[in-house]
Amino acid sequence: MTSTTESNTFKALQVTRPRDQVEGQLREAILDGRFTQGEKLPPETELAQQFGVSRPTVREALGALVSAGLIRKIPGVAGGSFVNTVTPDSLSRMLSESMDTIVRIGALNIDEITEVRRVLEIPATEWAARNRSEADIATMKDVIEQQKNIAIDDPDIPDLDLRFHTAIGYASGNRLLAAFIASVHDATHPAQFLDVTPDVAQKTVRQHIAIEAAIEAGDAEKAGAAMREHLDFVLRYSLI
DSSP: OTSSSSSGOOOOOSSSSHHHHHHHHHHHHHHTTTTOOOOOOOHHHHHHHTTTTTTTHHHHHHHHHHHTTEEEESSSSOEEEEEOOHHHHHHHHHHHHHHHHHHHHHOOOOHHHHHHHHHHHHHHHHHHHHHHHHHHHHHHHHHHHHHHOOOOOTOOOOOHHHHHHHHHHHHHHHHHHHHHHHHHHHHOOOOBBBBOOOOHHHHHHHHHHHHHHHHHHHHHHHHHHHHHHHHHHHHBBOOO
């Protein structure tokens, strides 16, 4: 689709900042479907003419849309700005930005974080047992193998925990649920609240193994129960 069609024609608006009119109208055009997933936006020169602004202003607005996860910029002759396809990764990036702000302002405690995780992750684990792929199982097992051999003071512990629980979200088959799980973990890093002693670390890995085994076996009830036990454990041995 080219920008010459009537539905994709933009106009200058009287706003405080010229960038705002560009970013706002492009955002709305993407969100209401005038530009579809994977579609290329008009060139910067064309957008500048339609909006009545400079190319640097357009470039700044496009940069904000990239940061928001709505578009991606591809360099080269055949490149340009393209509307992002909705994936768990793109959704989680957008949600993480908002979640991070909420956490910083509200100073959420481990009880609140764990309760939200119950709502999200127990059903996700049950669905993962029904919908998981071989690739999902391989990802979980790879993380567990790394967790088995990691020192209790290793700075990668929160990242490995994020990867394990995000993998379960992906395996659930629900992209929005996967995005919520990833964003909650990315913004809060619940593993940082855990009082990681050698015994706690071993039990955490064993719980991850039990969760993965139930998912791999396709036992939704057992998988959900294993995740519930894990979250109870996390809350019991938290530092706060």
